Amino acid sequence: MRVVVDYDLCESNAVCVGAAPEVFEVREDDFLYVLQDEPDETLRAKVEDAVRRCPKQAIKIED
Amino acid sequence: MRRIVVVGASLAGLRAAEALREEGFDGPLTVIGDEPHRPYDRPPLSKQVLAGAKEASQIALPVGDREALDLTWRLGVAAVGLDLVERRVALDDGSQEQFDGLVIATGATPRRIAVPEGMAGVHTLRTIDDCLALRDALDAGASRVVVVGAGFIGAEVAATCRGRGAEVTLLEALPVPLGRVLGEDMGRLCGDLHRDHGVDLRTGAGVAGFEGGARVEQVRLSDGSAVPADVVVVGVGVTPNTGWLEGSGLALDDGVLCDETTLAAPGVVAAGDVARWPNGLFGEVMRVEHWDNAIDMGAHAARRLLDGSGATSDYRPVPWFWSDQYDRKLQLAGRPGPGDQVQVVAGSVEDRRFTALYGRAGRVVGALGWNMPARIVRYRSQIATGLSWDAALADA
Numbered sequence: 001m002r003v004v005v006d007y008d009l010c011e012s013n014a015v016c017v018g019a020a021p022e023v024f025e026v027r028e029d030d031f032l033y034v035l036q037d038e039p040d041e042t043l044r045a046k047v048e049d050a051v052r053r054c055p056k057q058a059i060k061i062e063d
Numbered sequence: 064m065r066r067i068v069v070v071g072a073s074l075a076g077l078r079a080a081e082a083l084r085e086e087g088f089d090g091p092l093t094v095i096g097d098e099p100h101r102p103y104d105r106p107p108l109s110k111q112v113l114a115g116a117k118e119a120s121q122i123a124l125p126v127g128d129r130e131a132l133d134l135t136w137r138l139g140v141a142a143v144g145l146d147l148v149e150r151r152v153a154l155d156d157g158s159q160e161q162f163d164g165l166v167i168a169t170g171a172t173p174r175r176i177a178v179p180e181g182m183a184g185v186h187t188l189r190t191i192d193d194c195l196a197l198r199d200a201l202d203a204g205a206s207r208v209v210v211v212g213a214g215f216i217g218a219e220v221a222a223t224c225r226g227r228g229a230e231v232t233l234l235e236a237l238p239v240p241l242g243r244v245l246g247e248d249m250g251r252l253c254g255d256l257h258r259d260h261g262v263d264l265r266t267g268a269g270v271a272g273f274e275g276g277a278r279v280e281q282v283r284l285s286d287g288s289a290v291p292a293d294v295v296v297v298g299v300g301v302t303p304n305t306g307w308l309e310g311s312g313l314a315l316d317d318g319v320l321c322d323e324t325t326l327a328a329p330g331v332v333a334a335g336d337v338a339r340w341p342n343g344l345f346g347e348v349m350r351v352e353h354w355d356n357a358i359d360m361g362a363h364a365a366r367r368l369l370d371g372s373g374a375t376s377d378y379r380p381v382p383w384f385w386s387d388q389y390d391r392k393l394q395l396a397g398r399p400g401p402g403d404q405v406q407v408v409a410g411s412v413e414d415r416r417f418t419a420l421y422g423r424a425g426r427v428v429g430a431l432g433w434n435m436p437a438r439i440v441r442y443r444s445q446i447a448t449g450l451s452w453d454a455a456l457a458d459a
């Protein structure tokens with residue numbers, strides 16, 4: 001599983017961080033950082049939750 | 064449970080339908096919606112779509128794997144009645160839908176102010192059709208916009224119309240915009256933000272009526288003065304869509320009244336803007352009109368519906384939402400109230416980039432961020448586990 005964020009859409013509201021803190025982080029500079037581009041399958045449910053919750057639909061999972 | 068019907072084909076209803084399938088429900092699943100459209104996203108209606116930066120076709124809500132979801136859509140038909148004994152929903156085309164389980168997700172409708180018969184130009188904003196009608200009026204040259212109500216929708220419409228170059232008057236009946244939601248000090252900051260962007264914000268301004276002929280020409284205020292208008296947008300709150308449930312036996316009180324777990328009656332759950340339930344985390348019976356809640360509550364209600372043994376946990380979220388106005392992104396987590404203590408804990412109010420906390424009875428009950436999203440999400444999870452006011456200030 002590969003996590004891809006469209007940074008043109010992302011507005012750094014950090015909703016994905018709440019859903020999958022292992023994978024996403026918004027730092028004090030208020031930019032979103034993807035901590036793991038290819039997270040383990042065990043995180044799939046959490047990443048899918050992040051995809052669904054992103055209000056900007058900025059996250060995609062490429063299998 | 065053999066057959067489930069979802070009424071309301073939008074965020075909460077769609078999320079509930081997806082969650083039902085994720086939880087393994089494999090019976091017939093029907094989604095009924097009175098709008099002719101497939102589910103779409105509402106927040107862009109007061110932002111990018113109204114601005115002209117996005118088209119209607121670009122805001123469809125992603126509907127997971129269509130095959131796997133296997134939904135029967137009944138769009139463009141409204142539910143008009145519910146029979147809990149016969150387990151039937153009556154539709155306005157005369158047909159009926161039989162169910163074992165029902166998800167109520169009919170959302171809310173803007174409140175209106177009486178408009179003289181035959182007068183065009185007074186808008187509300189809830190649906191894509193509302194948005195396009197308003198945008199068409201602006202495209203056609205309406206340049207004097209009067210927005211009634213400085214709540215979040217009104218504020219966003221004012222900001223977006225300013226961004227389009229229109230002259231905007233924003234009328235607010237209260238002395239401070241959003242004072243009841245954010246408190247007077249923070250509300251005043253919101254007011255200043257509009258004024259600095261050239262909006263003519265008038266507070267304590269009641270609307271007496273709309274005047275003109277075939278089109279609105281001016282808004283009469285209760286102090287007797289008048290504001291010229293090419294177009295008016297009324298944003299004075301919403302009422303939950305429960306009309307179709309009158310007489311069904313469900314408890315209705317500013318929404319469908321549910322228990323702690325989102326259950327409204329045996330085999331009936333409600334979610335999203337239409338639902339009201341006791342949120343144990345805040346000790347308050349609340350109805351939440353936020354995007355994020357529609358998603359969470361939709362999923363929670365789906366799990367509750369499938370759970371025959373009643374083992375589903377209570378629904379105890381920390382409400383969270385965002386609002387984009389001009390170049391500012393406001394985010395609010397929690398449930399602040401008018402009497403709360405307010406303390407800025409990071410950033411600066413002058414820079415319009417800050418985090419403020421709301422405290423009540425020794426606990427943090429809310430966090431407001433202006434262009435500081437990361438902190439708000441952090442506070443949100445801390446509020447969920449009970450963050451004390453002293454600990455939060457010591458930590459900040």
Ligand SMILES: Cc1cc2nc3c(=O)[nH]c(=O)nc-3n(C[C@H](O)[C@H](O)[C@H](O)COP(=O)(O)OP(=O)(O)OC[C@H]3O[C@@H](n4cnc5c(N)ncnc54)[C@H](O)[C@@H]3O)c2cc1C
Nearest residue numbers: 071073074075097105106142169170335336352353354384
């Ligand atoms: C312009 C605008 C901007 C917004 N911006 C933000 C924002 O920035 N941040 C945020 O957090 N939230 C925002 N929101 C709020 C968010 O969009 C709502 O909380 C969310 O849409 C609620 O979802 P819902 O599914 O509960 O209800 P709705 O989206 O209202 O959907 C209910 C659906 O049910 C249909 N329906 C109603 N009655 C019947 C019936 N009898 N039979 C069949 N169908 C029926 C309705 O037509 C509608 O399609 C905004 C809302 C609007 C209108």
Ligand code: SF4
Nearest residue numbers: 010011013014016054
């Ligand atoms: S939820 Fe979406 S918009 Fe928000 S930070 Fe994550 S990717 Fe960006």
